[in-house]
Amino acid sequence: MPVASGSWHCGWLRLREAGWATILIGADEAGKVFYWLSLAEEAGPVVAEGCITGSEELMQQIEAAEQVRLQFDDGPVFSVATDGGTGGTRWVRLMTL
Secondary structure, three states, X not given: OOOOOOXXXXXXXXXXXXXXXXXXXXXXXXXXXEEEEEEOOOOOOEEEEEEEEOOHHHHHHHXXXXXXXXEEOOOOEEEEEEEEEEOOEEEEEEEOO
């Protein structure tokens, strides 16, 4: 659902189509990732889908972790579920906490 302005709106949430965010594993900041996201078209637990890119080491940490969250620079935090990928890229779904 891309829009020309480069932003998407979903109630109180505003997601940019691409940008930088922080990965949190447990309570610790694990690193920065670049993301590309599209808002989910249907209401439900999944807020957005897309991919994240970072170092392969960070991607392996994300795959191995039980609790992974993504925090946007402007504050919102979401749970992350990965759906595979290769190298330093992973397909992800963001869900409300």
